[in-house]
Amino acid sequence: MNATQLSKRIGALRSEHQRTLNNVFIWSSFARSALNTAKDDPDFLNQQRFKVPSRIRGKEIERTAEELKEIAENAVSNEIYYSVFVYVVAQVEAFVGDVLFEMLNFDNRRIKTRVRGIDHISKIDVCEVIDSASREELVAGIISKELISLFYAPPVLQMEYFQSVTGVNLPKELTNQWIEIKATRDIIVHNSEIANSVYLKKAGSLARANDGEVLTMDEKYFGDAIAFMKSLIGKVASGIQTELKKNT
Numbered sequence: 001m002n003a004t005q006l007s008k009r010i011g012a013l014r015s016e017h018q019r020t021l022n023n024v025f026i027w028s029s030f031a032r033s034a035l036n037t038a039k040d041d042p043d044f045l046n047q048q049r050f051k052v053p054s055r056i057r058g059k060e061i062e063r064t065a066e067e068l069k070e071i072a073e074n075a076v077s078n079e080i081y082y083s084v085f086v087y088v089v090a091q092v093e094a095f096v097g098d099v100l101f102e103m104l105n106f107d108n109r110r111i112k113t114r115v116r117g118i119d120h121i122s123k124i125d126v127c128e129v130i131d132s133a134s135r136e137e138l139v140a141g142i143i144s145k146e147l148i149s150l151f152y153a154p155p156v157l158q159m160e161y162f163q164s165v166t167g168v169n170l171p172k173e174l175t176n177q178w179i180e181i182k183a184t185r186d187i188i189v190h191n192s193e194i195a196n197s198v199y200l201k202k203a204g205s206l207a208r209a210n211d212g213e214v215l216t217m218d219e220k221y222f223g224d225a226i227a228f229m230k231s232l233i234g235k236v237a238s239g240i241q242t243e244l245k246k247n248t
Contacts, residue, residue, distance in 0.1 A: 003244045006106050010099060010244075014237035017095040018230050021088055025226055028084045032076050039072035081217040082188050085225065089185040092178075092229045096162060097147050099236065103165050104143045111142060115161045118153040121145050155179040155202060168239035178232055180206040181225055187215050 001009070038044040045065035052061050063071070104110050114120055121142060132138035150158055159175045162168075183202035187195060195209035209215045 001106055003106075006102060007241045007244045009102055010237050010240050013095060013098050013102075014233055017091055017233050020091050021226055021230050021233075024084060024088055024091075025223075028080055032080055035072045035076045035080075039069045039076075044072075045069060078217055081219070081222045082193065085217060085222060086185055086188055088226060088229065089181060092233065093151070093182075095233055095236075096158075097151070099240065100147060100150070100162065100165055101143055103240070104146070105140065108139055110165050111139075111146060113161065113164050115153075115157055115164065117157045118161060119149045121149065155182050166236070166240050167243045168236060170235065170239070174232060174235065176204065176206055177228055179203070180208075181229070184208075184215060184217075184225075188217070193217070 045068050047068070048064070049060045049062055052059055124138075124142065128141060129138060132141065150161055153161075156175075156179060159170070159178070163170060180203040183199050186202075187193060187199050191199075193215050195207070195211060195213050195215045197211055199209075199215070200207050200211060208221075
């Protein structure tokens with residue numbers, strides 16, 4: 001793959017992931033609208049019994065009309081936002097991983113990039129060398145392991161590594177916003193939406209709650225976050241393409 005082909009590949013990744021974020025926003029909006037309608041729909045509220053996943057075949061549970069209305073209202077007000085937010089952050093992380101893989105595969109010398117605090121791959125097992133069908137397969141395996149190590153590192157180190165490998169210098173406010181978004185995702189997944197000291201340390205001045213407070217996820221933050229993530233993807237792709245053009 002030459003620089004021109006890599007540039008096209010980066011552009012394709014941008015289009016793919018931005019499209020995914022737009023599609024997710026669209027279908028989640030439809031889902032919220034449907035739930036808004038359902039909470040006032042007698043046919044929904046009067047069902048009473050519902051089949052649910054269970055190791056017991058044909059398992060059913062009961063819900064009153066009041067309980068169903070509360071379920072729908074909670075989903076509309078925040079639970080859909082929490083669930084979908086986790087998914088869209090994962091999509092942007094996938095974009096970051098895809099871009100890094102392409103860059104490292106394009107120029108293998110970049111695999112030697114080191115950032116203090118990241119557990120980089122330093123040794124290769126002899127069996128990996130012998131069992132690899134080709135140099136390309138061996139290198140791809142090394143890159144994959146390197147990326148696994150990267151995503152276990154703190155977000156600030158991830159961004160430092162990303163910028164070193166890609167050659168793209170992102171504004172500090174941009175990387176800080178992305179780190180806050182990732183910190184929010186971590187709180188949703190690991191601490192039941194309750195902000196803690198870890199979140200406060202990661203988010204810094206962008207922290208949206210104090211220690212012990214619920215980290216809210218409303219329509220505005222959700223929409224703003226998706227808009228930001230789309231912008232981040234675009235700026236990264238454009239920056240890489242600009243750098244590649246300098247070398248063609």
